[in-house]
Amino acid sequence: MLSRLLKVAAVALAFLGPRGGGEGAAEVTVLSAWARATPGPTAAAYLELRNDGGEADRLIGASSPLAERIEFHAHRMADGVMSMAAVPEIALPPGETVRLRPGELHFMLFRIAHALRPGDRFPLTLTFERAGTVTIEAVTAGPGAVQPPS
DSSP: OHHHHHHHHHHHHHHHOOBOOSTTOOOEEEEEEEEEOBOSSEEEEEEEEEEOSSSOEEEEEEEOTTEEEEEEEEEEEETTEEEEEEESOEEEOTTOEEEEOTTSSEEEEEEESSOBOTTOEEEEEEEETTTEEEEEEEEEEOTTOSSOOO
């Protein structure tokens, strides 16, 4: 019986999506975490962050046992040349959804432990200034994918 209750709770939590907690905390929901297949040693990951709270929050860190380090990167156009640059944080305005997508804002995972193949899953821990720390699972799509796998 306890096993069945734990399974139901796990399904309910997965359906609701990860959230930070605590009194006065921002309410951030993480959606559609995914990465592209890659032979390594780097990978890119994407997701959506929805701030359902009434106060701004910031994503200030990310980690995974898969990668030695993770940076937030944005694409920038300068003098007609597209380049990628690290950004220190990701702002989450209240009531807004921030989308990390290929060719835009994204995570760079450096020195990954192994190649990512389609269907692989790995944990990704996100640290928010107000909402705290949330660990989610990312799934790997094929090389060159432009959206999460179905």
